[in-house]
Amino acid sequence: MLPIQVHADKTAAARAVAAEIAGLIRSRQGSSKPVVLGLATGSTPVPVYQELIKLHRERGLSFRNVVTFNLDEYLGLGPGHLQSYRQFMQKHLFDHVDIAHSNTHVPSGLVPRDQADKHCSEYEAMIRQAGGIDLQILGLGRTGHIGFNEPPSAANTRTRVVHLDEITRRDNSLFFGDIDAVPHYAISMGVGTILDAHRIVLLAWGESKAEIVRRSLTEAPSDNCPATHLQKHRNCEYVLDHAAAGRLEAISA
Numbered sequence: 001m002l003p004i005q006v007h008a009d010k011t012a013a014a015r016a017v018a019a020e021i022a023g024l025i026r027s028r029q030g031s032s033k034p035v036v037l038g039l040a041t042g043s044t045p046v047p048v049y050q051e052l053i054k055l056h057r058e059r060g061l062s063f064r065n066v067v068t069f070n071l072d073e074y075l076g077l078g079p080g081h082l083q084s085y086r087q088f089m090q091k092h093l094f095d096h097v098d099i100a101h102s103n104t105h106v107p108s109g110l111v112p113r114d115q116a117d118k119h120c121s122e123y124e125a126m127i128r129q130a131g132g133i134d135l136q137i138l139g140l141g142r143t144g145h146i147g148f149n150e151p152p153s154a155a156n157t158r159t160r161v162v163h164l165d166e167i168t169r170r171d172n173s174l175f176f177g178d179i180d181a182v183p184h185y186a187i188s189m190g191v192g193t194i195l196d197a198h199r200i201v202l203l204a205w206g207e208s209k210a211e212i213v214r215r216s217l218t219e220a221p222s223d224n225c226p227a228t229h230l231q232k233h234r235n236c237e238y239v240l241d242h243a244a245a246g247r248l249e250a251i252s253a
């Protein structure tokens, strides 16, 4: 099974992940090679971003040598839309640290459909030009999605337009207040794009994620549960709180 860290709660888990990110950033200080982070949105990574902001304010952690690529963006939502993932990142991380705006990348939600393929291949090219992703942070959807790679998504998928599952739209309507306001499509890095990262850290908190955590770690890799493809990665770790690890204890017992 992939390596797993289980922490008492999400605050402790987020502190450990933020410390790893800070260590990576500090190890490159003075280097001409920036640290390239792959970032996620949604509720899961928020405590990690809060810890990073704290490290910036209280410990002088600088993001000047950091480049970021977000996993996904809703198609149809502009960067100024309150529910866009660009806004989310500004609000939860970028506006509070010393990262250059030009070093932060989120797929465009406003790209016309006939130019979306071009935009997606340009996003992939930018990641390659930056030297590839050093550390990719992931959340986990209840459908088994990573990024917005809903089932079925193959291990070799690249950044592309994806159709959102109804379960995901319902889960995310929490942020929108109304399911009808949740877009049906998004642009997402592919599973293959994610697997190219040098290191992957998947975060999951709470009982509602326990079953999909169990499935993604224990079922044979399959397009029907895209997170299972992470089992093939040589440097992927799950960071969980007790509740999200709740169904793994039965396996190891």
Ligand code: F6R
Residues within 6 Å of the ligand: 039, 040, 041, 042, 043, 044, 045, 071, 072, 138, 139, 140, 141, 142, 145, 146, 147, 148
């Ligand atoms: C977000 C993303 C999604 C979320 C997943 C879990 O950028 O790519 O895969 O990580 O939907 O969402 P939360 O964290 O809200 O449970």
